[in-house]
Amino acid sequence: MNDVLERLRTESGQSPPYEELVAADPDALAASLTSAGLPLWARELAAYRLGLARDRRAFEPLVLLLNHRDPPRCAAAAEALAVLGDPRTARAAAALATNTLRTAYALQPVRLLTALRAPESAPVLTATLARLLSPHDPYWRVALACVEGLGVLADPRSREVLTRAQSHPRLAVAATAALRALG
DSSP: OHHHHHHHHHHHTSOHHHHHHHHOOHHHHHHHHTOTTOOHHHHHHHHHHHHHTTOGGGHHHHHHHHTOSSHHHHHHHHHHHHHHOOTTHHHHHHHHHTOGGGGGGOHHHHHHHHHHTOTTHHHHHHHHHHHHTSTTOSOHHHHHHHHHHHHHHTOGGGHHHHHHHTTSTTTHHHHHHHHHHHO
8 A cells, every 4th residue: 555655756746636536435435536637646536545445436436547557556446446345356357358459458457356266367368368469469467367366266167278377488387387376
């Protein structure tokens, strides 16, 4: 949490509105999410704090941030969504992880699905990994997150795709470990 707040403090230029949002109550945070003209750092701060407070008004802004091109924003959103506990989270993360047009930004949704251990987690990670196993796919980090996630989830339905992943140099060690986790 401190890393996220420090990053946002820096982005804000250590402005008074930053300090106001850090001290704001949940209703003021929620109101700020619908205020016109608010900078991105302020929206992220409000959504992040609401998510950590398990306030469901943060769900939609956090999902938007989970799909952002900036990796620290995605990571902060994933962290807050995991704490939020909204039942829609797994479905939203699954949609982002499987969107072929946004594969470059799927790392945090994949990691979030692993953390959630939802019914859709293993099937989505398996399908995403299968799609990324083409010989020259540039998204090997997303594929590695899928492999690692499948190892954590230890779902036997992933055996075939993990066996295929063993033939990829960047995935082989993690795929072997994941297969061991399957027993």
